[in-house]
Amino acid sequence: MSSQAPHPPREETTGTSGQARRGFLAGAGAIAAAGLAFLAPVWSGLRVVFDPLRRTARDPALVPVTRLAAVPADGVPRKFRVVTDRVDAWNTQRNMPVGAVYLRRTEDSLQAFNVICPHAGCFVNLAADHSRFVCPCHKSSFDLEGAVDDPASPSPRDMDELEVEVREGDEIWVRFQNFLPGRSDKTPVA
Amino acid sequence: MKSLLAWLDDRTGYRAMLRKALVESIPGGAKWRYVWGSTLTFAIAVQFVTGVILWAAYSPNAQGAWESVYYIEHVMAGGWMLRGIHHYMAHATMILLVLHLMQVVVAGAYKAPREVNFWFGIVLLHIVLGLSLTGYLLPWDQKGYWATKVATSIASITPLVGPAMQKVLVGGADYGHLTLTRFFALHAGVLPGALIALIAGHVYLFRRHGVTTGGPGAQMADTGPGAVLAGDEGGDPAPAADAARTGQFWPDQALRDAVACLAVTAAVLYLVIRTGGAPLGGPADAAEPYAAARPEWYFMFLFQWLKYFPAGTEVIGAIVIPGMVVTLIALMPLAGRWRLGHRFNLGLTGGVLAGVALLTWLAYAQDRADPDFVFAQTNAEAEAERAVELAGAGGGIPASGALALLREDPLTQGPRLFAERCASCHTYDGHDGMGRPLPEPQTAADLKRFASREWIEGLLDPERIATPEYFGGTDFARGRMVRMVQSRVAGFTHEQQEDLAKVIKAVSAQAVLPYQAQADEADQAEIMEGTALISSASVGCTECHEFQDVVEQPLGPTLTGFGSEEWLTAFIRDASHPRFYGDRNDRMPAFGPEEILTDEEIRLLVDWLREDWHRGGEEGGS
Numbered sequence: 001m002s003s004q005a006p007h008p009p010r011e012e013t014t015g016t017s018g019q020a021r022r023g024f025l026a027g028a029g030a031i032a033a034a035g036l037a038f039l040a041p042v043w044s045g046l047r048v049v050f051d052p053l054r055r056t057a058r059d060p061a062l063v064p065v066t067r068l069a070a071v072p073a074d075g076v077p078r079k080f081r082v083v084t085d086r087v088d089a090w091n092t093q094r095n096m097p098v099g100a101v102y103l104r105r106t107e108d109s110l111q112a113f114n115v116i117c118p119h120a121g122c123f124v125n126l127a128a129d130h131s132r133f134v135c136p137c138h139k140s141s142f143d144l145e146g147a148v149d150d151p152a153s154p155s156p157r158d159m160d161e162l163e164v165e166v167r168e169g170d171e172i173w174v175r176f177q178n179f180l181p182g183r184s185d186k187t188p189v190a
Numbered sequence: 191m192k193s194l195l196a197w198l199d200d201r202t203g204y205r206a207m208l209r210k211a212l213v214e215s216i217p218g219g220a221k222w223r224y225v226w227g228s229t230l231t232f233a234i235a236v237q238f239v240t241g242v243i244l245w246a247a248y249s250p251n252a253q254g255a256w257e258s259v260y261y262i263e264h265v266m267a268g269g270w271m272l273r274g275i276h277h278y279m280a281h282a283t284m285i286l287l288v289l290h291l292m293q294v295v296v297a298g299a300y301k302a303p304r305e306v307n308f309w310f311g312i313v314l315l316h317i318v319l320g321l322s323l324t325g326y327l328l329p330w331d332q333k334g335y336w337a338t339k340v341a342t343s344i345a346s347i348t349p350l351v352g353p354a355m356q357k358v359l360v361g362g363a364d365y366g367h368l369t370l371t372r373f374f375a376l377h378a379g380v381l382p383g384a385l386i387a388l389i390a391g392h393v394y395l396f397r398r399h400g401v402t403t404g405g406p407g408a409q410m411a412d413t414g415p416g417a418v419l420a421g422d423e424g425g426d427p428a429p430a431a432d433a434a435r436t437g438q439f440w441p442d443q444a445l446r447d448a449v450a451c452l453a454v455t456a457a458v459l460y461l462v463i464r465t466g467g468a469p470l471g472g473p474a475d476a477a478e479p480y481a482a483a484r485p486e487w488y489f490m491f492l493f494q495w496l497k498y499f500p501a502g503t504e505v506i507g508a509i510v511i512p513g514m515v516v517t518l519i520a521l522m523p524l525a526g527r528w529r530l531g532h533r534f535n536l537g538l539t540g541g542v543l544a545g546v547a548l549l550t551w552l553a554y555a556q557d558r559a560d561p562d563f564v565f566a567q568t569n570a571e572a573e574a575e576r577a578v579e580l581a582g583a584g585g586g587i588p589a590s591g592a593l594a595l596l597r598e599d600p601l602t603q604g605p606r607l608f609a610e611r612c613a614s615c616h617t618y619d620g621h622d623g624m625g626r627p628l629p630e631p632q633t634a635a636d637l638k639r640f641a642s643r644e645w646i647e648g649l650l651d652p653e654r655i656a657t658p659e660y661f662g663g664t665d666f667a668r669g670r671m672v673r674m675v676q677s678r679v680a681g682f683t684h685e686q687q688e689d690l691a692k693v694i695k696a697v698s699a700q701a702v703l704p705y706q707a708q709a710d711e712a713d714q715a716e717i718m719e720g721t722a723l724i725s726s727a728s729v730g731c732t733e734c735h736e737f738q739d740v741v742e743q744p745l746g747p748t749l750t751g752f753g754s755e756e757w758l759t760a761f762i763r764d765a766s767h768p769r770f771y772g773d774r775n776d777r778m779p780a781f782g783p784e785e786i787l788t789d790e791e792i793r794l795l796v797d798w799l800r801e802d803w804h805r806g807g808e809e810g811g812s
Contacts, residue, residue: 053354057363069784072614079610081477088252088366097477097597098364115479119504120496121343122336123479125562130629136481136562137340138497148501156501170784178364182347182504189363 056190062165062173065101069170071110076130077102077144079115082176101162101174102126102133104144112164112174113146119155121181133159156184212440216401220442224401226290228447229454231389233283236455237321240276241378248328250374251367253591255330256473260581260592263470270467277468278458280322284488286454287315288543295522295539298532299402305523307395310388312520317385322486324377330370331471332570336483338373339365340493344508365476472573473593481566484557491549494556515542565626576602579806604798607791612637615663615777633663634778640799641701641753643709646694652680665776670734671746678730689723693731696720701753705801724749736769747771758796762787 063084071078081097100115100123113133117124122137132149133142143149146159163175178189199205216224247266249258262269291311294300300308327338346356361368437443485493492512499507518538525531557563573596580595581587588594596602608616608623614630619638622628636659639645648654655675661667682690699710699717710717725732725740734745747770751757760767763782766775781787787795797803 050358052357052360052362052368055362067785069779070611070786076614079479083477086364088364089362089368091253091367097475100477100479119343121339122483123481125479125481128562128626128629134562136479136566137483137493152500154496154499154501154504156504180346180353181343182508184502187353 057188060175060177062163062175064167065103065112065172065174067170068105068110068166068172071103071105071172073105073107075104075106075144077104077113077126077133079126082174084176099176099178101176102159103164103172103174110164110166110172111146112162112172114160114162114176114178116160116178116181117155118157118160118179118181118186124159156182157186160186212444214397214400214439216437216439216443219437220439220446222446222450223293224443225447225450226286226293227396229450230283230286230290231393232447232451233279233286233454234318234385234389236279237276237283238382240272240279241382243272244276245378248374250328250370252330252365252370252474253589255328255370256470256577257581257587257592259329259331259470260578260587263467264578264582271462274462274465274467275458278461280325281461281486281488282454282458283318284322287318291315292539292543294402295535297402298526300523300535301526301532302523304395304399304402307392307399308523309520310392310395312516314385314388314392316516317381317388321377321381321385322488324373324381326486327373328370328377329470330474331574332474332478332480333469333471333483335365335474335476336480337485340483341485344496344504347505348509349505365474470574470578471570472577472596473591475593475596480570481562482570484553487550490553491546494549494553565624569624573602580804582806583804598794599803600794600797601803603791603794604803607787607795608637608798611781611787611791612795617659631663632658635660635664637799639703639705639801640758641698642703642706643694643698646698650675650679650690650694652676665774669774674730674734686728689720689726689728692716692720693723693729694720696724697731697749697752700749700751701757701800702755703753703800744768744772745774753800755796755800755802758799759792762792762795 063082065080065082070080079100079102082099082101083095083097086093086096086098102113102115102124104111104113115123117135117137117140119135119138119140122135124133124135124140124142126132127134130144132144133146135141135155138154140148140153140155141150142153142155142159146161148155148158160179162177165173167173180187180189244262247258247262247269249255259273263273264270294308294311323338323341327334342356342360345359346352348355357363359369359372361372484490492508496504496507519542522535522538525534528534576599577592577596580599581592605618605623608618609626612618613622613628615632615634617628617632617636617638620627620636649660652675654660656662656667656672661669661672666672679690695710695713696717697720698706699713699721702710723729724737731737731749732740733742735741735747735749736744737749739750747761748757761770764780765771765778766773766780771778779786781792782789
């Protein structure tokens with residue numbers, strides 16, 4: 001702070017046009033040099049920060065979840081973990097539970113729902129009396145077929161139904177994926 | 191010494207700096223109501239100190255975050271208190287911020303020339319909210335994980351940039367390592383850095399303008415070094431009466447500030463000690479529901495607010511309206527120029543605070559009245575306790591993490607599996623394993639302490655065998671076992687009853703139940719006798735049940751090893767096996783061959799039913 005340096009004060013007002021031009025050039029040069037000096041670190045820094053945008057999830061494969069026998073054909077949804085290999089940044093994790101699904105079977109249908117609420121991403125519960133799905137966060141509710149069953153429900157869409165396939169007679173395979181919450185269209189998180 | 195300090199002053203000018211920092215005249219004298227800003231600075235300073243020390247023990251990765259926080263909380267000396275202080279001081283910071291803001295509004299301190307400083311304050315408020323939000327995730331427990339998912343979901347509905355913003359914040363499509371490294375960088379680097387810069391600016395501007403002495407709406411008197419520095423204030427001198435009472439920051443106001451800071455610490459310490467420190471839930475699990483996910487109390491109003499926005503209007507509730515309220519608050523200095531502006535601002539502040547209070551109250555009232563929430567919370571607490579118990583067993587958490595411990599733990603998984611796969615027919619102590627009633631009436635036996643002496647006694651009780659607790663809901667209600675008990679056992683002589691008591695002990699001893707080990711050991715003689723009696727004519731078990739290769743006509747399940755780990759595993763795998771019910775089996779699925787349950791799931795169920803799990807109180811643990 002102390003400015004007891006012996007040199008005289010700068011002549012800003014008394015300078016000729018030549019001096020002013022030199023001053024301007026020096027200032028512009030300082031800013032340009034400093035800007036260049038910071039360019040590389042800032043550029044590479046931004047690239048790292050936004051790197052996740054460059055990574056798009058592979059199309060999810062079908063994953064075996066359980067057997068038909070584990071899902072009685074009574075129309076009551078049952079919850080199953082989805083266990084598969086997962087890459088988390090620098091780790092590959094084998095047989096990790098990556099999420100869960102509700103499977104619901106009737107005499108002539110088999111449905112799979114992602115347990116995640118399309119409203120704000122909570123884990124939807126099956127009501128204790130098995131009559132419908134209720135989200136414990138903001139009270140979105142859905143009927144057993146996954147459709148929004150209350151006009152005041154905050155969920156903008158039905159529960160996210162997943163592609164499901166029965167292989168080898170009784171193996172239930174599900175294409176497990178998550179979808180962007182809070183919007184009426186079902187857009188996969190990619 | 192004196193010359194040394196003089197030398198230091200000559201080289202650094204520290205005395206002038208100290209004077210500048212401490213010598214500030216306060217027109218009207220030091221006052222208790224000026225302490226809020228200082229307590230706030232103090233609280234934030236405490237967060238920096240405790241935060242950096244926590245940082246030195248914390249590991250931001252998906253398989254180590256919970257574990258390192260567990261280590262701080264339960265192993266390191268003083269860790270629980272340090273973390274508790276950091277946790278509750280964050281709460282104190284929020285409260286002090288609101289008090290500070292209220293005081294600024296009431297005193298009209300947002301008016302010219304202090305507009306910019308008011309805006310600094312509003313930005314600071316948001317940084318502190320951001321610190322709280324990012325800090326909530328770092329322990330990587332169920333509560334923080336699921337509550338933060340809601341927060342990042344809301345970020346994703348921001349028009350246009352939402353999905354990209356969420357992805358950059360989360361570090362990818364899913365929560366994982368990078369979510370933690372990013373949140374931690376925000377929590378411990380970016381936001382505190384911004385906080386320091388803004389607080390420095392805030393305090394500088396405050397010093398420049400001096401304290402606001404005027405009452406609501408009054409002209410502000412700016413005297414002291416602040417006013418001199420400002421220069422353009424017109425140098426309006428303070429009223430004589432006030433000038434006479436002009437105090438100094440040091441030591442008049444500093445004393446009041448220090449006492450107030452002490453009071454804040456005392457309140458925080460009281461909370462830390464009363465609650466045993468900051469909570470730590472069970473480790474985060476993407477596949478396990480967490481119905482008790484709630485944000486910190488000061489975000490609960492927003493949480494509640496979102497319930498009122500039906501499909502399609504969420505953006506309005508989560509982003510547009512809160513954004514408008516914040517804008518209105520930021521515009522207070524401009525509104526203040528208007529004749530009724532100050533009243534308007536007072537009304538706005540009061541209205542927002544009342545709304546927040548009402549929503550917060552509603553949120554808690556609704557949760558308290560919701561049996562599902564209360565149930566979820568009780569379960570969450572039990573799971574958190576169990577996670578800590580398991581983490582503490584065996585001298586260290588395996589590298590696979592605490593979640594793997596919970597997944598292999600019969601006490602944690604048994605009730606869940608039972609509720610999902612068994613409770614459509616069976617009960618456990620009258621409930622579904624998790625403590626809820628069955629949605630449909632029970633049709634098969636209650637399995638609490640299956641194969642224990644008490645359980646077998648009940649089975650052989652003529653009054654009880656045909657109730658839903660045992661065979662009442664099954665085909666066996668009309669079977670030979672029920673008839674045998676109700677006719678023959680009911681007519682047992684005294685002697686036969688004594689034999690039966692020994693047989694019960696002997697059959698139950700076959701199970702080798704851990705919780706019955708002492709009784710089995712004590713009654714060895716009776717068990718020997720009972721074992722011999724199982725195949726005697728007096729009791730007659732082996733007429734239908736095989737026992738140690740003796741049987742007349744095998745109709746019921748074998749009694750060799752009845753209820754033991756091997757027996758129960760084989761029974762759950764396939765009750766239709768000739769060893770058990772054969773083709774007389776009633777509805778019990780073949781869980782093993784049909785792969786309804788995996789071998790691991792059957793193991794967890796068997797160990798849970800046999801109460802064969804790690805117990806916290808025991809030495810070492812297995």
